[in-house]
Amino acid sequence: MIYVEDKNLVIPGQILADDEYYPGRGTFKEDGKVCSSLMGLVSLRNKKIRVIPLKSKYVPKKGDVVIGKINDVRFSMWDVNINSPYSGILPAFEVFGRDKKELNKVYDVGDVLFLRVIDVDEVKKAKLGLKGRGLGKFKGGIIVDISPTKVPRLIGKKGSMINMIKNKTNCKIVVGQNGLVWVKGDDDMEQLTREIIHTIEVEAHTSGLTNKIKNKLCLAIDGELPVEETDEEFVLEKPKLQNFKEELEQEEREKAEAEVQDDAGEDGGSEEVEAEENNDAEDKPNFYDVIKELKKKSQNKKDKNISYSDNSNNNSFILNNR
Amino acid sequence: MSEMIREDGRKFNELRPIKIEAGVLERADGSAYLEVGGNKILVAVYGPRESYIRRLLEPNTGVIRCRYNMAPFSVDDRKRPGPDRRSSEISKITADALRPALMLENYPRSMVDVYIEVIEAEGGTRCAGITAASVALVDAGVPMKDIVVGCAAGKVNDEVVLDLSEVEDKEGQADVPIAIMPRTGEITLLQSDGDLTEEEFQKAIDLAMEGCMQVSELQKEALMKKYSTE
């Protein structure tokens, strides 16, 4: 017996189903009943019930990409605030390898970085790293924060939402799984994007959101509603996800050059390595690669709470594992 | 049961008018506002978050800390700001009342802070505070087994009645505030203050639980209203 339907809004303690159903994330089993432990939307797959929370705090997980702020520079590591009850550390080793350098000359307090969670210890402290495409320090732009549980909605199915915003505003956007979003573009467009992201956060649990956002963007930018266009066309475009990398690349290159002139041979380490890596990567990763990677991950990890569903036509709030 | 009418015209098993609203503050992770009779209560929740008070943290679960505070202007004679023995006790039992519902195993070494501000007091603030705090906890996205709800019964003019007003509390013979987890009916807060026979006590508990179930519906309504789509 089941007492709720897919996508129903439920609250903690609410009885969702009887024994024959399996309790997934956001639920628990007590006295032969599956109950919700959160306020959120029911997600029903076969006999497994989950509840996708409306709000939650980010708990670091190995493999996640996050946006973090350097809070402190210590002897051999950086303390990084990752918008979570748990702080992160970026060991100097992850940046310099075996070289000894002055940490605050590379990343100083207040710097904002795009990082990967490479490990989480038993008290949930996250060890962070910078090895990977597009990871590194942000230059310019703004930071917008949303509830981490809204991240999949902001990205949209196959990136439809985020790419639509990028195309329309000409902003570079990077989304961390910890709910921090980096946006860089024209001043006004940055502010518009901030507003759009907040609208998505507030209305994440409503249906028809992609169209609502499209209308809002068009009204703000073109001063008129968009001509009829189907979602598929949007999806078919292949916008680049991490194209802020070009920027990073270019800046790193300039910096590297400048430093070579200033102080020959002083710099090196990961930044230069990264710049090289980027130079090699002529065919830039498009969004699908990232999605594929994420999908692979979510298949590997059964309880992964972020994945991308593409079976729905109405763009409602779906974040299920396939 | 007698049909005696109370000083404010209520029946023995009637609650004062209640209004609950979820998500009323910008900065807090979760918040709620509650009015019952002349009480006005505001609650904010922060967390689970990192805490620097290391001695309070536990290695395998999150912990909850409550602070119940009365505004100086919330009572007839101005109250001196800051905690006193009464508010410290209420803070403690409130945390104990909410704790059984919380599922913080996934947040070891973290802290959930619950700040209960009594803006105006008119009897029964501790139960009102717990009721509002639960709504704020749900609003903050804290995982819970149930939404704890509080309500009091008491004895006035030798009658067991529900939800004492300030006057009834002062003039009455006993006050029994409780909090429950409504799904299971388990009691998470119980105080009793005054003179009761065993029979009266049982009657008071039954009545207070009935009251809790009514308030529980209003908690759910407030949450659904905040987040349901038009």
Add this chain to the structure above:
Amino acid sequence: MDIVPEITRESITSLITNDKREDGRALDEHRDISIETDVISKAEGSARVKLGGTQVIVGIKPQLGSPFPDTPDLGVLMTNCEMLPMADPTFEPGPPSDDSIELARVVDRGIRESELVELDKLCVEEGKHVWMLFIDLHIIDNCGNLFDAAELAVMAALKSTKLPTATIVDDEVVIDEENTFDLPINNEVAMCTFVKIGDKMVLDPNLSEERVASARLNVGVTREGRICAMQKGGQQPLTKDDIFAAVNTAISKTKELVEYL
């Protein structure tokens, strides 16, 4: 503990330099203001003010007490402020912080120095009994610029305050709660708070503007445009020109603000 990201500092400064703000306001524009009075029936005067997302509640309670020896025929004003831990994740429970005391004193200064409360009418018996007004500020949501919100709230609460009549009968004070009188007030005051970001002075900073600002200036002005209270805060200096420009703006903005009261 709470460090402002460098890129946030840069983006806000760059916006302000181009006379723009995150929320689309002009540099000399307040956020939306709403004022409700008589929100607490147990207080003799009360108000709730919202300034954008910032929310403040003020309650006023009178008590009979002894006057100060040097002003035996004047009532007494006491302003107290609690920056509640509910209002901001960085506010701690406990005794008032320095910030909280500064806020209370600056707000109090505007009220006191404009002499808008007719304290002589709060005297019940010279040298013995006067009304003491406890003005308690409760900060419940901090989205920046508590000063202007608090001053408006105190002003609105004072204007809504009704005191019981007190008379002396056979050397005893008799309080008549039934017959009340309006607290005598003969003026209005508002506060305009500016912060310096880059080279500009910005009115009514929101939270992120406040956090990147180098200095702050509070200007309390009466209805007639007279300056009654000021305070410079923050870790960096201001120039004379910054201050004069801010005062000029404050005087014209106060006329708009007192309309809300």
